[in-house]
Amino acid sequence: xxxxxxxxxxxxxxxGSTGLLYEVAFGKLLGYVFGATAYAVSTVLAxxxxxxxxxxxxxxxxxxxxxxxLVAYGVLEIIVGLVVAASPAALxxxxxxxxxxxxxxxxxxxxxxxxxxxxTALVVIVPTVAMGATLPILSRVVAGEVGERSQRxxxxxxxxxxxxxxxxxxxxxxxxxxxxxxxxxxxxxxxxNVTIGVTAIVTxxxxxxxxxxxxTETSDESPKRTAPAAQAQGPYHENTALAFAFASGFIVFAxxxxxxxxLALLIGNSAYAFGLMLAVFLVCxxxxxxxxxxxxxxxxxRALAFGLGAAAISLALTMPLWAExxxxxxxxxxxxxxxxxxxxxxxxxxxxxLAVPTVFLGxxxxxxxxxxxxxxxxxxxxGRLTVVNTVGTIFGSIITGYVILPVLGSQGxxxxxVAALAIASVLASRVxxxxxxxxxxxxxLPAAAIVVALVLPRWDMARMTNGxxxxxxxxxxxxRIEMVREDVHGGVTTVARRAEVLTLYTNGKFQGDNGPEMxxxxxxxxxxxxxxxxxxxxxxxxxxxxxxTLGTIATYPWERIEVAEISPAIVDASRKYFSGPARNSxxxxxxxxxxxxxxxxxxxxxxxxxxxxxxxxSVWFAGAASLYSREFYELVRARLADGGxxxxxxxxxxxxxxxxxxIVRTLRVVFPHVALFVxxxxxxxxxxxxxLVAxxxxxxxxxxxxxxxxxxxAGTLPGLLDELMASGAELDRFVxxxxxxxxxxxxxxxxxxxxxxxxxxxxxxxxLHETLAMLEQYRxxxxxxxxxxx
Numbered sequence: 001x002x003x004x005x006x007x008x009x010x011x012x013x014x015x016g017s018t019g020l021l022y023e024v025a026f027g028k029l030l031g032y033v034f035g036a037t038a039y040a041v042s043t044v045l046a047x048x049x050x051x052x053x054x055x056x057x058x059x060x061x062x063x064x065x066x067x068x069x070l071v072a073y074g075v076l077e078i079i080v081g082l083v084v085a086a087s088p089a090a091l092x093x094x095x096x097x098x099x100x101x102x103x104x105x106x107x108x109x110x111x112x113x114x115x116x117x118x119x120t121a122l123v124v125i126v127p128t129v130a131m132g133a134t135l136p137i138l139s140r141v142v143a144g145e146v147g148e149r150s151q152r153x154x155x156x157x158x159x160x161x162x163x164x165x166x167x168x169x170x171x172x173x174x175x176x177x178x179x180x181x182x183x184x185x186x187x188x189x190x191x192x193n194v195t196i197g198v199t200a201i202v203t204x205x206x207x208x209x210x211x212x213x214x215x216t217e218t219s220d221e222s223p224k225r226t227a228p229a230a231q232a233q234g235p236y237h238e239n240t241a242l243a244f245a246f247a248s249g250f251i252v253f254a255x256x257x258x259x260x261x262x263l264a265l266l267i268g269n270s271a272y273a274f275g276l277m278l279a280v281f282l283v284c285x286x287x288x289x290x291x292x293x294x295x296x297x298x299x300x301x302r303a304l305a306f307g308l309g310a311a312a313i314s315l316a317l318t319m320p321l322w323a324e325x326x327x328x329x330x331x332x333x334x335x336x337x338x339x340x341x342x343x344x345x346x347x348x349x350x351x352x353x354l355a356v357p358t359v360f361l362g363x364x365x366x367x368x369x370x371x372x373x374x375x376x377x378x379x380x381x382x383g384r385l386t387v388v389n390t391v392g393t394i395f396g397s398i399i400t401g402y403v404i405l406p407v408l409g410s411q412g413x414x415x416x417x418v419a420a421l422a423i424a425s426v427l428a429s430r431v432x433x434x435x436x437x438x439x440x441x442x443x444x445l446p447a448a449a450i451v452v453a454l455v456l457p458r459w460d461m462a463r464m465t466n467g468x469x470x471x472x473x474x475x476x477x478x479x480r481i482e483m484v485r486e487d488v489h490g491g492v493t494t495v496a497r498r499a500e501v502l503t504l505y506t507n508g509k510f511q512g513d514n515g516p517e518m519x520x521x522x523x524x525x526x527x528x529x530x531x532x533x534x535x536x537x538x539x540x541x542x543x544x545x546x547x548x549t550l551g552t553i554a555t556y557p558w559e560r561i562e563v564a565e566i567s568p569a570i571v572d573a574s575r576k577y578f579s580g581p582a583r584n585s586x587x588x589x590x591x592x593x594x595x596x597x598x599x600x601x602x603x604x605x606x607x608x609x610x611x612x613x614x615x616x617x618s619v620w621f622a623g624a625a626s627l628y629s630r631e632f633y634e635l636v637r638a639r640l641a642d643g644g645x646x647x648x649x650x651x652x653x654x655x656x657x658x659x660x661x662x663i664v665r666t667l668r669v670v671f672p673h674v675a676l677f678v679x680x681x682x683x684x685x686x687x688x689x690x691x692l693v694a695x696x697x698x699x700x701x702x703x704x705x706x707x708x709x710x711x712x713x714a715g716t717l718p719g720l721l722d723e724l725m726a727s728g729a730e731l732d733r734f735v736x737x738x739x740x741x742x743x744x745x746x747x748x749x750x751x752x753x754x755x756x757x758x759x760x761x762x763x764x765x766x767x768l769h770e771t772l773a774m775l776e777q778y779r780x781x782x783x784x785x786x787x788x789x790x
């Protein structure tokens with residue numbers, strides 16, 4: 001008697017969830033080493049998916065010879081759990097190797113990509129190969145018998161594993177990672193995998209051995225093929241099925257890339273939002289997979305063509321909804337004020353956009369599995385289809401992200417996906433019907449999809465980039481959008497004009513302007529520069545923004561100015577639209593630009609910086625908190641020269657006291673001397689291993705430099721000390737008197753990444769005024785006496 005199907009399904013559901021937890025946790029750990037650029041993320045993803053493909057290949061080849069497939073599945077799950085549990089230590093050991101390679105080949109994207117891929121593979125090859133082999137091997141348990149029951153079971157098995165991934169995505173964002181941290185999540189998932197493995201082994205050993213599957217040729221012309229197998233496969237011969245498996249993977253991931261890109265713009269950029277969006281996408285794919293047997297029963301050989309055509313027409317019909325999502329958030333902002341309620345609004349928005357087209361997309365690959373479920377060599381065939389489908393996903397994500405999206409933009413790329421689905425539907429219909437299918441049957445849905453797509457109006461980018469999803473409100477619309485640039489590096493970068501003021505946005509989030517915010521952005525450079533005492537040799541600017549801070553830095557007598565900016569579109573916007581505020585500093589011969597995230601730039605740098613200054617987006621952006629962690633501050637301190645200074649912007653609006661205190665406490669753990677300035681309602685932290693004492697003589701000397709005087713306006717460098725809010729003992733008192741004992745935020749506990757987004761429900765002006773009033777209680781008396789020397 002075979003093992004109960006319900007037990008197998010339950011095990012594979014949990015396995016899918018732990019697999020997604022691994023992917024998220026590994027992504028964070030690998031990001032600390034290799035960086036958060038799109039190139040680094042894609043390399044890691046390709047290594048993951050490549051390991052899964054290899055596992056599917058090996059599992060498919062050996063599935064037929066395994067007498068107890070459930071026992072083999074259990075062994076694989078135990079291997080996954082044990083190896084993954086040890087992976088954090090392995091990653092730490094590989095960091096030194098990566099830094100060595102990066103320092104030997106500075107600026108070489110090809111060498112860095114190869115190093116990232118090879119080192120990632122060393123860590124993930126064993127668990128990903130084991131995970132990839134599970135579906136072909138389990139297919140022997142639930143399929144291989146002639147009949148509809150076997151076909152339904154294989155499709156349902158695939159669906160349940162995908163649903164497990166959705167559960168993993170949702171729980172990782174809202175429960176597991178915030179509660180357990182990265183390593184705790186990995187160890188908990190590893191324990192779950194070992195438990196799954198032991199359960200599978202015990203159950204599998206009680207079941208009778210499976211008879212080895214008869215050897216069959218892979219060629220469709222082979223005379224050895226049995227009649228039931230040929231009948232089950234129908235018109236989709238193996239090469240044809242493999243071609244559609246590749247196309248399915250390519251198109252589904254092309255859609256996922258562009259839809260994730262748009263969802264980040266329109267629904268949110270927090271770690272919660274990304275987990276929510278991924279969960280909704282996977283749930284819809286799982287529903288489609290679960291419904292594929294019913295679709296096959298109803299449509300027969302035409303089921304695949306219908307699914308592709310329905311995905312095309314539904315995707316075309318939902319395209320206008322993308323431009324309307326900001327209206328939903330503005331409406332909800334008047335009625336929904338809790339964080340939980342607003343997260344539910346985001347989930348509703350994602351469902352409205354994704355549900356129908358993604359459900360139909362989810363039917364495509366399971367329909368191919370459905371056709372081979374009754375074949376004796378089902379494991380081998382599942383392996384081959386899975387390999388080709390996985391390769392398609394790799395190509396689909398990379399080509400769409402790096403080639404199609406930057407050229408066509410998000411709307412054009414979605415139209416391309418619609419066209420690809422329509423063409424695939426026509427081809428699938430032709431395969432199913434041969435010469436007997438009518439033109440109406442073959443072309444109705446694809447033609448309707450193309451017609452709808454062609455008559456759609458252009459999206460209103462001013463409305464789509466108004467950032468309504470951030471605070472569920474938006475300012476007055478701009479007079480004109482001067483620039484829209486879309487890519488996988490920086491999302492959607494826009495420059496909006498209102499009267500004479502140009503404002504830079506990333507995914508609708510304010511980054512800077514050439515108007516009222518310039519004074520604060522110049523202070524980002526002036527505050528730390530007061531304490532340098534004539535040691536201006538090397539400076540690192542992390543985050544370019546408009547370039548105003550960089551332009552102010554360039555007024556000081558630095559010998560070398562390094563800039564780390566992750567988005568090429570930000571660089572282009574600064575050059576073209578903010579060259580005045582930036583004082584053309586990108587063209588300064590002292591300036592060296594690196595298209596890299598700041599943390600990775602520091603990791604591979606030999607150091608010796610006299611100043612590290614950061615002009616970043618809000619800490620609640622997914623991944624931004626890694627620049628506010630203890631490990632990052634320790635890295636900065638290790639790369640600073642003796643007496644070097646760190647400057648970091650910290651938001652004072654939409655932030656609760658405990659999170660602000662956690663930032664200060666984390667910084668104070670690493671740097672003994674910290675000061676908090678408030679300039680232009682912006683918080684600026686300045687930290688050093690040495691006392692923060694400015695030389696009056698040095699400030700007088702700098703005041704004679706015309707460019708510095710120009711950027712100071714009517715103020716003076718000594719006068720900036722009047723804007724010092726708190727330092728030393730006063731900051732310690734602020735942290736100590738904060739209720740709830742503020743945590744030290746680390747790369748592992750991710751406290752700030754998951755705590756700060758909850759402050760976005762606060763009112764901007766009320767939260768700012770309350771924070772300033774609270775900090776006023778800790779103001780340092782006589783700041784000049786403490787921080788100004790001869």
